[in-house]
Amino acid sequence: MYDAFYPGQVWLDTEGKRIQAHGGSVIYIDDTYYWYGENKEKTDGKNGIWHWGVRCYSSKDLYNWKDEGLIIPPEPDDPDSSLHPSACMDRPHILYNQQTKKYVCWLKIMNKDGTQSETILTADHILGPYKKIREGLRPLGMNAGDFDLAAAPDGKAYYYFERVHTETICADLTEDYTDVTGYYSTHFPRISPPYVREGIAHFMRKGKHYLLSSGTTGYLPNPSEIAVGDSWHGPYQVLGDPHMEDPSHTSFHSQISCVLKVPGKKDLYIACADRWLPKRTYLNYQDYADNFEAIFNPESGKVPDWSVVERKDKEHGIQAGAENTDIADYVWLPIIFENDRPVIRWRDSWKLEEFE
Template sequence: MVYNSIRPGQVWLDTEGKRIQAHGGSLLYEDGYYYWYGENKEKTTGKDSIWHWGVRCYRSSDLYNWEDMGVIIEPNTEDKRSSLHPTACMDRPHIIYNQVTKKYVCWLKIMTIDGPQTETVLTADHLLGPYKIVREGIKPLGMSAGDFDLAVAPDDKAYYYFERVHSETICADLTDDYTDVTGYYSTHFPHPLPPYVREATAHFVRKGRHYIITSGTTGYYPNPSEVAVGDSWHGPYTVLGNPHVDDSSETSFHSQISSVFKVPGKKDLYIACADRWLPNRMDVLYKDCERACSLYADPDTATNAEKQKELKALAEKIPFRESLGIGVDTSVADYVWLPLKFTEPDKTHPQGQVLIEWKDKWCIEDYE
């Protein structure tokens, strides 16, 4: 099938007619091609304990039709202790290029259900690999580190934005080789507990201003996004609110943004790249997740029969294990790519607004 538009939420096939498997993904532009890479979920059917099958990459000249370039970071099927073993919860690969070392540097989030979340760092001489692990089991700044983004400044200094698990957002300076943190960092958006803690951090720069889009913490069940803006890499950031206008479900159009891509050659086209992780569970609404979290956090729930009854009913609607991606088929997850819209500052919105409007389909050519 040949595409001539982007169709958010619909099945997206590669040039061989197979589902695109680049979840929690990001885009790079190099030598006239767009490269889209992400978690390869082709074997994550929920029937066993396989969480990923490495990192897969696709190439396109038009952002519509994608050629499968293969698995660029292979799973380690031999060593169950490896962070690349298929049963390890590897999420959200991010790759940046170091102009000084001439290396591509990839960071991976490695999640455990009960223990700390860590990072694995790999490097390669070429975007498509092969990649070699240079650091594993990192707890950046001694913290349990969740969803993140990487960004490189014009002066080649790099930054690492991550969720300090169930606490706050951290912006940390990276070392010159981009494989570790220096120790200098700033903190943002503190919250006491899920679902209000921010995750799925996506950073981008527009007209010298820094934007961060995040989601709340409700696992694979989507929730309202939040956009914030600041004047420097470390902020401070001012929260602008939920960019998804006319989204009565409060689920960011049933998706979670993983990255924002500025399209080269276009005057002001930024694409919010999101996953619809559970397309078959769009009946789950944020208000139920929010209420369940509040009941979990409420110490009175343990002795209040009515609250226990309500929590049990909610747990049947929004199973906890399913929210974590356990036992669900994410090989059929879809993508929701939508353009960002920017408004100028006014009395009501002194910082301006960032908006994401629903479109059944849209074309790159419609933008300057």
């Protein structure tokens, strides 16, 4: 039994197994927390298995999590399915639609032809079963990357996503949450990775809208960025990196996937993040940042040079290239507001009881 959070350490479920809910979110329903995400239990980086469905856990205290099983299973018998284990399915997000009484799940799919699209499913219960409603959706005709879903108290919902390698989009969802209406706004235009924003996470506090995002460096971590606006569509003012005391500039070697406002707490928001590469925390952002600009922006004049990464990997006995994400860990940290600016500081451990 856990009685605290231990960021970056191995987190086991109530059966003593590693929690497999990567790139996911936490939703609170009827006094129970549900944490769902990518199931990477079979992903060793070599066998061609990208995912094994979406797994969900339940908890009463946020520390101890019971495995509720696969709420969206893989489809290994259909090579053309977006749920085939070899399909690059990422970042499930679920919203409850009060009008339709359905739980609506969106999945990001990186297709074999280089495009990115969405698969949408619905269910009557958070734990499923889920039924595919749409597959191969390219919202607004765009390649849609990392994203978040958010709903206003009146039920109006929004879809924040990375228009791949260019900018961030906020698009209005249809009333049933299974498509976009066509109305959207654009934010944070960038020339190329590593500066393009992905891993978008939206939350609200005191009437303000906040967007947390990461740069674009694959599984290698990078500096987060926080922006604030007065409405769902902004405009957003960039406030900088909330991990201000991280000398590695890697968001404490993690990538935020969602922000949870803890019910019953006056002002407690938790940044829930994945540490995709727990064995490579010796790397700094500066070791590899320029390489991504060199790869994605030929006009930069930079040339890829992985020698520093290769040297450090060799020193630590790590063979890079095949990323074993089934051992990815989690970094859950509280967001502290200093003059209304969000700040995330490292803690080896912490408890909910530390907050009002």
